[in-house]
Amino acid sequence: MPIEIPKDKWPGSVREITLGATAADGGTRTSTVTVGGEKALPYMHFEAQMPHKPVIALEIRDRLPDDWSTLLLEHWGDTAKDPAAWAKAAEATGVELLQLTLSLTDADGNPNTPENAVAVVKSVLAATGLPLLVFGTGQAEMDNVLLVAVAEATQGERLVLGICEDKNYRTIVAAAMANGHLVNGRTPMDVNLSKQLNILISDMGLPMDRILMDPTTGALGYGIEYGFSVMERLRMAALQGDSMTQQPMLVTPGFEAWKTKESKVGKDVPAEWGDWLKRAIHWETMTATALIESGADIVVLRHPESVKRIRVAIDELSAVPEMA
Amino acid sequence: MALSGIQIYKMLPRTNCKDCGFPTCLAFAMKLAAKQVELALCPHVSDESKAELAESSAPPIRLVTLSANGNSVKAGNEVVMFRHEKTFYNMPGLFLRVKDDLSPEAIKAAIAPAEAFKVNYVGIDLTMDGFAVESVSGDPATFAAAVKATRGATKRPLVLISGDAAVMAAGLEQLDGEAPLICSANSDNWEAMADLAKSHKAALTVSATSLDELAELTGKISAKGVEDLVLDPAFRQLNSSLIAATQIRRLALRKNFRALGYPMITFPGDAGDVGRVSVQAAQAIAKYAGFVVIDEFLPEMVYPLLVLRQNIYTDPQKPIQVQPGLYEINNPTADSPLLVTTNFSITYFSVANEVEGAGLPAWLLVTEAEGMSVLTAWAAGKFDSERIAKDVKRFGVAEKINKKQIVLPGHVAVLSGELEEDMPGWEIRVGPREAVDLPGFMRDAL
Ligand code: B12
Numbered sequence: 001m002p003i004e005i006p007k008d009k010w011p012g013s014v015r016e017i018t019l020g021a022t023a024a025d026g027g028t029r030t031s032t033v034t035v036g037g038e039k040a041l042p043y044m045h046f047e048a049q050m051p052h053k054p055v056i057a058l059e060i061r062d063r064l065p066d067d068w069s070t071l072l073l074e075h076w077g078d079t080a081k082d083p084a085a086w087a088k089a090a091e092a093t094g095v096e097l098l099q100l101t102l103s104l105t106d107a108d109g110n111p112n113t114p115e116n117a118v119a120v121v122k123s124v125l126a127a128t129g130l131p132l133l134v135f136g137t138g139q140a141e142m143d144n145v146l147l148v149a150v151a152e153a154t155q156g157e158r159l160v161l162g163i164c165e166d167k168n169y170r171t172i173v174a175a176a177m178a179n180g181h182l183v184n185g186r187t188p189m190d191v192n193l194s195k196q197l198n199i200l201i202s203d204m205g206l207p208m209d210r211i212l213m214d215p216t217t218g219a220l221g222y223g224i225e226y227g228f229s230v231m232e233r234l235r236m237a238a239l240q241g242d243s244m245t246q247q248p249m250l251v252t253p254g255f256e257a258w259k260t261k262e263s264k265v266g267k268d269v270p271a272e273w274g275d276w277l278k279r280a281i282h283w284e285t286m287t288a289t290a291l292i293e294s295g296a297d298i299v300v301l302r303h304p305e306s307v308k309r310i311r312v313a314i315d316e317l318s319a320v321p322e323m324a
Numbered sequence: 325m326a327l328s329g330i331q332i333y334k335m336l337p338r339t340n341c342k343d344c345g346f347p348t349c350l351a352f353a354m355k356l357a358a359k360q361v362e363l364a365l366c367p368h369v370s371d372e373s374k375a376e377l378a379e380s381s382a383p384p385i386r387l388v389t390l391s392a393n394g395n396s397v398k399a400g401n402e403v404v405m406f407r408h409e410k411t412f413y414n415m416p417g418l419f420l421r422v423k424d425d426l427s428p429e430a431i432k433a434a435i436a437p438a439e440a441f442k443v444n445y446v447g448i449d450l451t452m453d454g455f456a457v458e459s460v461s462g463d464p465a466t467f468a469a470a471v472k473a474t475r476g477a478t479k480r481p482l483v484l485i486s487g488d489a490a491v492m493a494a495g496l497e498q499l500d501g502e503a504p505l506i507c508s509a510n511s512d513n514w515e516a517m518a519d520l521a522k523s524h525k526a527a528l529t530v531s532a533t534s535l536d537e538l539a540e541l542t543g544k545i546s547a548k549g550v551e552d553l554v555l556d557p558a559f560r561q562l563n564s565s566l567i568a569a570t571q572i573r574r575l576a577l578r579k580n581f582r583a584l585g586y587p588m589i590t591f592p593g594d595a596g597d598v599g600r601v602s603v604q605a606a607q608a609i610a611k612y613a614g615f616v617v618i619d620e621f622l623p624e625m626v627y628p629l630l631v632l633r634q635n636i637y638t639d640p641q642k643p644i645q646v647q648p649g650l651y652e653i654n655n656p657t658a659d660s661p662l663l664v665t666t667n668f669s670i671t672y673f674s675v676a677n678e679v680e681g682a683g684l685p686a687w688l689l690v691t692e693a694e695g696m697s698v699l700t701a702w703a704a705g706k707f708d709s710e711r712i713a714k715d716v717k718r719f720g721v722a723e724k725i726n727k728k729q730i731v732l733p734g735h736v737a738v739l740s741g742e743l744e745e746d747m748p749g750w751e752i753r754v755g756p757r758e759a760v761d762l763p764g765f766m767r768d769a770l
């Protein structure tokens with residue numbers, strides 16, 4: 001008698017969200033990306049069809065970053081000095097999305113300005129046809145100024161504006177609402193906080209199909225287990241039908257992994273850590289792998305070699321195997 | 325399937341004699357159901373009930389232990405699908421495979437660096453768990469020589485791989501008094517392999533590409549008296565292996581399906597390309613493997629894999645922490661600087677390793693922050709000026725140092741004002757945000 005495989009029957013599903021808008025929809029992107037729609041836990045093809053694969057975004061900056069690992073700077077070389085060139089090079093790696101992070105200051109230490117932010121975003125939009133995520137500096141007051149200007153200057157593009165947190169969500173959400181954009185709501189690794197922020201954002205009137213949820217993660221070795229479990233719990237809550245947790249999830253394993261000592265430092269570390277560059281790539285790839293297993297819909301990476309590996313992994317996981 | 329307290333109660337004598345130390349049989353049954361006491365406490369229970377209770381209390385996923393020379397690797401005994409439901413218990417063993425087309429010398433050379441590998445992560449020594457030897461020659465003598473060379477190069481548990489019982493027998497002859505894992509029994513060779521497993525007290529891998537076939541095989545083999553089985557749902561793609569692993573674990577945990585209630589082995593090494601190997605191994609660690617076999621020892625890959633394993637298997641209810649207290653780094657004197665941090669292991673070791681590695685003497689005050697990182701503890705109100713001031717007193721810090729100066733982590737610079745008020749007479753310094761920059765700061769600014 002064949003074994004009866006226990007199947008989960010979930011009442012809920014993840015919302016489908018489309019990033020970017022083509023000319024037909026009032027934007028200038030040459031392609032759009034739709035994520036979400038899951039009706040089962042990740043890659044359980046024998047229970048439900050997975051309508052969309054997770055996608056990869058590469059992170060670029062509005063200027064040469066001061067605090068990135070030299071390995072990344074060496075890789076990107078001079079392209080990292082020009083956001084448009086960087087965007088083109090990033091697009092060439094085959095990612096579906098670009099994530100542009102704005103800096104607090106210019107190279108000389110002067111505060112960033114809305115004029116500069118708008119100019120950079122426009123140059124990146126002109127350089128590639130990919131949908132774009134624009135993240136602020138992480139300082140709420142500065143972000144309110146920069147992101148509002150960016151949102152207004154790019155009306156209709158369906159950009160994703162981030163990072164939208166409890167302290168600044170009002171301004172960012174209002175800007176997204178008025179200009180046809182999306183937001184990325186970030187909360188610190190807590191199921192209830194994620195849910196609560198989604199409620200606050202939707203209470204302002206932004207449709208739920210314009211909200212991504214970023215539960216925050218830690219790097220491998222630096223708290224990834226919390227991110228992993230929070231994402232599993234959020235995804236289960238969504239499938240169980242909790243409407244305010246049904247947003248596709250975005251996480252930033254590139255940012256987290258490249259912050260660690262293992263990726264940043266090549267000298268005076270234990271010989272057992274092995275080759276520096278290879279180790280750093282493993283750090284980013286394995287961080288991303290764990291998060292994809294736990295339900296990530298968008299992973300933001302920094303190194304093209306990691307993009308290549310995660311691309312292969314996503315394709316393999318998303319294909320329906322014969323057995324299923 | 326686990327029985328409820330009431331079901332267990334019905335199997336007890338129901339005399340309420342109190343010999344077990346509980347006021348009633350029901351009270352004792354409830355404790356049994358919660359797995360808080362042993363059945364042996366009741367001297368009056370019938371043999372029949374004993375057998376039935378033992379069967380129902382057997383773990384849904386059998387614990388399989390490989391051992392050699394006092395080293396052991398355990399897999400199985402897991403009770404949940406998701407770590408947040410309780411925790412994962414037995415970390416998957418990481419094995420390096422060598423093949424018998426290598427000479428004994430080449431085998432020793434391949435094993436040596438993996439055998440010697442030891443890396444410290446938050447105070448825990450991470451190492452490889454064992455080695456696998458595979459026969460590609462198909463020749464018993466060649467395989468025996470390879471196993472012998474391997475055993476000469478490591479004291480850790482072994483996995484022997486060959487589908488040919490005669491070859492396997494020759495390999496097993498080399499391993500006396502240990503419990504290896506032999507790979508694999510399939511529908512063709514299962515009887516001979518089961519006999520070998522039995523006579524050598526080895527655990528046995530059962531391999532098939534359908535769960536039905538797998539279950540049928542384990543049924544036949546366990547009927548022959550071989551109980552320490554390991555499953556190889558022989559899919560080598562991320563999607564199919566994830567699904568198979570999930571289905572097997574679900575059947576064992578939710579349905580108490582005995583025929584698949586065993587730990588699993590995976591072979592990411594088969595993927596060949598390092599990018600795919602690393603991803604498959606990472607998936608195996610996150611999703612239910614009991615043994616993971618790789619083919620190439622690459623420290624830069626093994627280190628993150630072992631860290632991932634450590635992370636996934638951390639008990640979600642208790643972060644790994646260190647004892648609060650005043651720690652001495654590099655034999656500090658009364659003139660050495662005082663640094664303060666929290667008692668989250670990752671935090672403590674990030675700081676301690678930097679300072680120690682730089683050869684700088686220092687006092688490190690580790691405060692009671694309920695095992696949270698600097699910012700988490702600060703956000704949760706567990707690392708504030710009041711607590712720091714309290715722990716400075718509690719651990720008698722002032723008596724150990726001459727200069728009343730304390731260095732805060734850069735991330736909590738905001739605490740300095742309050743701390744000045746809470747610790748009058750002390751100079752509060754704000755250090756760098758990341759521990760990597762501490763040695764430079766200590767040399768230049770302190
Ligand atoms: C993992 C994590 C958790 C885990 C807990 C992990 C733990 N055991 O601490 C969980 C999920 C439980 C958690 C919970 C919360 N978290 Co949390 N969490 C994180 C996360 C992702 C990583 C933290 C970490 O482990 N870092 C690694 C360790 C090693 O870093 P560290 O301790 O800071 O140490 C470094 C430096 O500080 C320095 N250093 C350390 N000591 C010293 C000493 C000296 C002298 C010097 C110079 C330097 C130095 O060296 C280390 C290496 O460079 C961060 C975000 C992130 N990606 O960083 C958020 C983060 C810390 N959490 C945050 C918050 C708000 C919370 C919550 C309050 C959310 C909530 N309301 O529930 C709760 C609080 C917990 C509670 N109430 O019980 C915020 C804090 C925001 C802020 N700036 O105040 C963060 C920054 C996320 C964010 N961006 O919002 N969190």
Ligand code: SF4
Pocket residue numbers: 336337338339340341342343344345346347348349350352365366367368369
């Ligand atoms: S010893 Fe046995 S019979 Fe006596 S009270 Fe306890 S459970 Fe009941």
